[in-house]
Amino acid sequence: NPLLKVRQLTVNVEDKEILHQVDLDIATGETHVLMGPNGAGKSTLGYALMGNPRYDVTGGSVLFDGADLLDLSADQRAKSGLFLSFQNPLEVPGITLGNFIRNAVEQRTGERVRLWNFRKQLEKECEILDMDPSYVDRDLNVGFSGGEKKKAEILQLLMLKPKLAILDETDSGLDVDAVRTVSKGVEEYQKQEDGALLIITHNTGILSSLKVDHTHVLVNGQVVGGGDASLVDEINRDGYEKYEAKAAK
Ligand code: ADP
Ligand code: MG
Ligand code: MG
Secondary structure: OOOEEEEEEEEEEOOEEEEEEEEEEEOOOOEEEEEOOOOOOHHHHHHHHHOOOOEEEEEEEEEEOOEEHHHOOHHHHHHOOEEEEOOOOOOEEEEEHHHHHHHHHHHHHOOOOOHHHHHHHHHHHHHHOOOOHHHHHOEEOOOOOHHHHHHHHHHHHHHHOOOEEEEEOOOOOOOHHHHHHHHHHHHHHHHHHOOEEEEEOOOOHHHOOOOOOEEEEEEOOEEEEEEOOHHHHHHHHHOOHHHHOOOOO
C-alpha cells in the first residue's frame, strides 16, 4: 500500500470546485514533482491534504499511512507525519524559530524535547543549510529575507522528520545559491528518514541533487499527465499547451 493514496479528490474553495477527481499515489521514500500553470490548483491540493478549513473536500478519499486522512484534524495530520512548507511563510512575532520548532517536535512526538540535544541538532541542521544558528533565537520569519524564510521551512522539515513533505514552490524567488542550499537540505531529509516528497515547482534547480520518481501535471484542477523526471524539462521547453487541450473545463 502506498504511503499516500488520493482517490477522486474533489475540493471546493468558496463554493467553487477547484480540484476535480484527483488521483495520486506516493510510496515511502519516493520523490514526486507536481507541475502546472498558475491557478491550476497545486496549492489547493497541499492545503486540502493538510486540512485547512477553507478547502472543502466534497468528494473522494485520502489514505495516509493506513489511516483515513480526511477524518483527522489539521493538528492530527501534522502529528501523523504530514508536512506542508508554505509558498509564503507567515511572520509570527512573539515566538522564536527555535521555540516554534521545539513545540512542533513535542506535538509530533508527544514527548518533551531534551534541550541540549535539541540545540545540538538545530545547530547541525543550520550548518547544512548555511544558516547562522542565531536565526533560531529570532522571531519566526520576522524580518527574514525570502531566502531565509525558505531555509527556515527546510530547517523545520529536518527537525520534524515527517513521513511526507509537500514543498509548495519552496524554490520560487530564490537566487541560484539559495536554491542549491535548499536542495541540499531536501536531499538531507531524504537521506535521513527515507522521507517522501511532493515537490511543487516550476524549476529543475531544486531537483538537481534529487532522484525524481514521478512527475504529475495538473491543469484546471485535473491531473492530465505524468511521466518521469524528464517531463520537467520538457514542460519548461514546450509549455502546457498540449496538456491544456486535455483538461476539459
Ligand atoms: P496554484 O497553486 O496552482 O497556482 P491555487 O491552488 O493557488 O493554484 O489556486 C487554484 C484556484 O483556486 C485559483 O483560481 C484560485 O484563485 C482559487 N483559490 C485558491 N485558494 C483560494 C482562496 N483561499 N480563496 C479563493 N480562491 C482561492
Ligand atoms: Mg501559483
Ligand atoms: Mg500555488
